[in-house]
Amino acid sequence: MAKEAGANNVSVKPPPEPSPLRKAKFFKLLLDFHGCLLLWNLGRLKIALYFLMRLIHSSTSVLPIAFARFLDVQDMHTNYMLMTGKDENLVTGGAGFIGSHLVDKLMENDENEVIVVDNYFTGSKDNLKQWIGHPRFELMRRDVTQPLLVEVDQIYHLACPASPIFYKYNPVKTLKTNVIGTLNMLGLAKRVGARILLTSTSEVYGDPLVHPQEESYWGNVNPIGVRSCYDEGKRVAETLMFDYHRQHGVEIRIARIFNTYGPRMNIDDGRVVSNFIAQAIRDEPLTVQLPGTQTRSFCYVSDMVDGLIRLMEGDDTGPINIGNPVENTPDDPRQRKPVITKAEESLGWEPKVKLREGIPLMEADFRQRLGIPGKN
Numbered sequence: 001m002a003k004e005a006g007a008n009n010v011s012v013k014p015p016p017e018p019s020p021l022r023k024a025k026f027f028k029l030l031l032d033f034h035g036c037l038l039l040w041n042l043g044r045l046k047i048a049l050y051f052l053m054r055l056i057h058s059s060t061s062v063l064p065i066a067f068a069r070f071l072d073v074q075d076m077h078t079n080y081m082l083m084t085g086k087d088e089n090l091v092t093g094g095a096g097f098i099g100s101h102l103v104d105k106l107m108e109n110d111e112n113e114v115i116v117v118d119n120y121f122t123g124s125k126d127n128l129k130q131w132i133g134h135p136r137f138e139l140m141r142r143d144v145t146q147p148l149l150v151e152v153d154q155i156y157h158l159a160c161p162a163s164p165i166f167y168k169y170n171p172v173k174t175l176k177t178n179v180i181g182t183l184n185m186l187g188l189a190k191r192v193g194a195r196i197l198l199t200s201t202s203e204v205y206g207d208p209l210v211h212p213q214e215e216s217y218w219g220n221v222n223p224i225g226v227r228s229c230y231d232e233g234k235r236v237a238e239t240l241m242f243d244y245h246r247q248h249g250v251e252i253r254i255a256r257i258f259n260t261y262g263p264r265m266n267i268d269d270g271r272v273v274s275n276f277i278a279q280a281i282r283d284e285p286l287t288v289q290l291p292g293t294q295t296r297s298f299c300y301v302s303d304m305v306d307g308l309i310r311l312m313e314g315d316d317t318g319p320i321n322i323g324n325p326v327e328n329t330p331d332d333p334r335q336r337k338p339v340i341t342k343a344e345e346s347l348g349w350e351p352k353v354k355l356r357e358g359i360p361l362m363e364a365d366f367r368q369r370l371g372i373p374g375k376n
Contacts, residue, residue: 013249088113090152090194092144092185093159095123097264098199098257101301102156102308107131115150119143121173122161127264144181148188154312155196157185160234162201163269164227171229178233179240186244195251197312198241200319202258202336203231212337215256215319238319245317253311258323258338262301262358263365273298277359277366297337299324300353310347324351 089106093099094116100123106112115138116128131137142148144159160177161167167174182198189196205213206221221231244250261273268278279286299322307322321338343349367374 012246087111087154088115088150088152089154089156090115090117090150090188091156091158092117092181093123094118094156095120095125095127095139096158097123097127097162097262097266098260098301098304098308099123099156099158100127100264101262102158102305103128103131103137105305105309107134107137110136112136114138115140115152117142117144117148118159122163122166122266122269144184145176147184150188151192152188152194155185155189155194156199156308156312157182157196158199160199160230162230163266163271164230165268165270166266167230168226171226174229175233178230178237182237182240186240186250189250190244190248195253195312196241197253197255197308198237199308200234200238200254200256201230202256202321202323202338203227204235204238204256205336206231208336212325212339213321214339215321215342242317252317253314254318254320255308255311255322256319256338257304257308258297258299258321258336260299260301260304260323262362264301265362267366267369273359273362274366277363278370281363281366281370281372297324297326298355298358299351300355300358303351303353307343307347307349310349314347316342316346320346322349326351326355 089112091099091103091106091114094103094114095118099116099118103114103116106114113136114131117140119141125132125139128137128139132139144157159181161174185196188194202213204221205217205219208217209220210217219235221235222228223232225231238254241252241254245252259271259273261271265271265274267274276286278284303324304322311318311320311322320342321340322343323338323340325338325340340350364374
């Protein structure tokens with residue numbers, strides 16, 4: 001049973017069990033054969049042909065995937081893949097900055113199947129181009145505010161615009177993603193017995209009166225400000241996670257991620273590292289917001305992904321701060337900086353990539369995308 005923060009005298013139901021038939025190979029073959037006969041008799045030729053392909057080719061063959069796309073029966077292919085015995089991972093927002101790096105890491109393990117769901121509001125197919133067509137990978141253009149019917153073992157729920165430019169552009173949509181999207185993913189986790197990880201944010205601490213911030217700090221958040229769709233949306237998402245955990249026994253993990261940087265960030269997303277690098281490459285003046293004494297701690301994306309995977313595979317429900325505690329400007333108690341003692345003790349995690357090592361990697365990526373060569 002996972003360790004829950006602040007769970008004294010609170011009863012938690014055991015996690016729901018998935019159907020024992022999900023990974024039964026005999027059931028898989030039986031389903032193929034009888035499904036083919038039944039659906040053919042019903043005149044469902046497209047679906048019957050897909051099952052027939054499953055009888056001819058192994059589950060790791062790329063042909064059934066292409067065939068499923070051709071017949072427009074991708075959901076059925078996704079559900080079928082769960083009966084091959086591999087761990088099925090769903091990554092919402094997997095075409096985005098952090099999500100695509102998480103997909104890369106998950107795909108390094110041959111025992112992982114990965115399904116990505118993204119509506120491309122801030123993400124891009126280009127971030128996943130190396131995996132498109134891979135037999136262990138499936139990409140769906142979907143919005144998490146709509147129900148999703150798949151069978152998975154683990155859910156990494158990252159879907160939500162994280163840049164102020166994007167979430168302020170459509171605050172109602174941002175709030176729906178945080179609330180309805182999280183409800184849908186929790187409902188899916190409950191139905192199939194999956195473990196779910198939510199990427200929450202340091203924004204739940206708001207404009208903190210405590211510096212640096214531990215997970216026990218409740219925050220200082222304006223509920224009606226222009227950023228509230230994101231701040232309060234994530235706070236509600238955390239509430240939903242723990243309510244589903246306590247009431248329905250859903251296995252949950254919550255990461256409060258702090259400022260993250262690296263390749264594949266949106267070039268003009270309004271955040272400080274991407275702004276500085278893009279402006280420097282274009283030989284533009286660097287923009288510093290007043291009063292100029294803000295503090296920020298920056299975590300390189302590979303360290304962030306490592307922390308998320310460790311949290312998913314560990315025994316602590318969280319919330320756990322995942323970020324770099326090293327600040328890069330003069331101290332200001334109004335700014336955010338994580339205390340990562342819990343991550344160090346529970347996950348054996350700490351950031352490894354220093355800012356001076358990560359910035360050149362991000363610069364090279366930006367130059368390639370902008371088509372601006374480096375200076376000699």
